[in-house]
Amino acid sequence: MKLTPKGQATRQRIVEGAAEYLRSNDPGAVTLDDVRAVTHTSKGQIFHYFPDGKEQLLLAVAQHEADRVLTDQEPHLSALDSWESWSAWRDALLARYRAQGRYCPLGALMDQVSSTPGAAAVVSELLGQWQRRVSTGVVTMQGNGLVSSDLDADRIAGAFVAGIQGGVQVLRATGSTDQLESMLDLLIDYLRRS
Amino acid sequence: MKLTPKGQATRQRIVEGAAEYLRSNDPGAVTLDDVRAVTHTSKGQIFHYFPDGKEQLLLAVAQHEADRVLTDQEPHLSALDSWESWSAWRDALLARYRAQGRYCPLGALMDQVSSTPGAAAVVSELLGQWQRRVSTGVVTMQGNGLVSSDLDADRIAGAFVAGIQGGVQVLRATGSTDQLESMLDLLIDYLRRS
Incomplete structure (x- = not known):
């Protein structure tokens, strides 16, 4: 997915926020709703950047x-x-x-x-x-x-x-x-x- | 749980059969029914030796x-x-x-x-x-x-x-x-x- 600079920044904010959160929470038990809450994003935004869901987000955090x-x-x-x-x-x-x-x-x-x-x-x-x-x-x-x-x-x-x-x-x-x-x-x- | 020699043998048979099966199957996707089938045991037997369920069985296999x-x-x-x-x-x-x-x-x-x-x-x-x-x-x-x-x-x-x-x-x-x-x-x- 080709992202605009603004899109990249939003995606990065989600990944960094999720990474911070996952440093003290078990990734197995975390939900996309948790990530949405800690990164102050909407369901639509999360779904936009990680259409395949939780595993795709966790993989992006792993890369980070x-x-x-x-x-x-x-x-x-x-x-x-x-x-x-x-x-x-x-x-x-x-x-x-x-x-x-x-x-x-x-x-x-x-x-x-x-x-x-x-x-x-x-x-x-x-x-x-x-x-x-x-x-x-x-x-x-x-x-x-x-x-x-x-x-x-x-x-x-x-x-x-x-x-x-x-x-x-x-x-x-x-x-x-x-x-x-x-x-x-x-x-x-x-x-x-x- | 204290087992009789026969009980130990049955438990061992379940663990060894499950271990063999899990060497070519993803432990995440395996069910207790799969283990029951490959080890020719009953639901009651599996439950008797692993009352806490799948994780307890997987841990016993990990020990093995x-x-x-x-x-x-x-x-x-x-x-x-x-x-x-x-x-x-x-x-x-x-x-x-x-x-x-x-x-x-x-x-x-x-x-x-x-x-x-x-x-x-x-x-x-x-x-x-x-x-x-x-x-x-x-x-x-x-x-x-x-x-x-x-x-x-x-x-x-x-x-x-x-x-x-x-x-x-x-x-x-x-x-x-x-x-x-x-x-x-x-x-x-x-x-x-x-």
Whole structure:
């Protein structure tokens, strides 16, 4: 659907309002009426932007949360050019996930829309972008002579993304960030020793 | 509920039949009638063992699948005492998840029951047992003089579990086992270089 700038702004307002609301409410139990109320929109507006209903809205919110996963890691993620910057990124990631705790907004949304066409693409795109940014960081470190050029930057970036993803899954299940912390420290240590 | 041996056997038959069925059917769409049909049980029997209904049955199946995650890694996981055995474990894990592909039976069940009391405990217990077994392997390697005694076995075991978990999550989203493979190779390499 091609939207006018005003239409885009309204759609964005609905997505952002719904995202805010869903950060403290179970996406499974939320209704379009709840979203209408918290975003001060009409039934017609919601239906106009999300004609396929709740799943379509939840998927748009999931996309919004996926974007936030990356922007929350800035400015560190796009500037991994010294050991200090890797360490600052690690600290920022841990702080973000400690603050978040067991409840992962993106994870809760994905639980709801996991069988929706388009859901896997949202996650794939997030993981791909994330891996490319980490890979760029590794290549930069190799260029600066700080990491061995024998390392396959893309492979190790894939391990970082999988490792963080896994640490967050463990956090969701157990409430502990210990494994996420171990994982990040081990991966950075691996780079340092290369 | 205290069950007689015969009752336990019937309950087990329902859980195993449901697990088999749910490996190729979406848990979200399955009904208790489907389970009754595939396990050749009566409505009364299903209700007797799972009085709280579908979620309770799905949680029992999730527990069954969680147990399988560990047993599928045997005999390797309980005998990580040489580099050959770590390598055999790695190969077995990759083969299992390659065969499984994008559809993770435990993951699909957890999506359904994630807000059920008891669901987080099933995953926590799985992750804890898994980490303890890997940790035992690291300690054994340290005892054999193959891994540095400076390493914190429990921390590195936590990284393994988070890393595998993350690799499997990436597989679910993208269909690729590349990140899982990178992760396992990196972690074993990290141990070797310690």
